[in-house]
Amino acid sequence: MTSSPPLAPDKPCPICGKPSLEKFRPFCSRRCGDIDLNRWLTGLYAIPVAETDDDPERPRPQDPEAE
Ligand SMILES: [Zn+2]
Incomplete structure (x- = not known):
């Protein structure tokens, strides 16, 4: 019997x-896992916010140069 191959390369x-590391797969460390998680969350929340000025419930400033 030949020597068994090493574990499947990660x-x-x-x-x-x-x-x-198996412990942190697929990352090498918890730090990298956190980084990835942060990226993921950032991307998740990076939804383009529609900054609409057409909110009917908000009175528009009459004249921005009034002061
Ligand atoms: Zn890493």
Whole structure:
């Protein structure tokens, strides 16, 4: 019997490219996991906010140069 192959190679950490640790897969460390999570959350909340000036419930400033 030949020597069994090593464990299936893990993909490198998507954040820094280091070999990922099983404990933190797919990342190499919790830090990288946090970074990715932050990116993910940031992207999630990075929804373009429609800054509408046409809100009917808000009175528009009459004259911005009144003061
Ligand atoms: Zn990493």
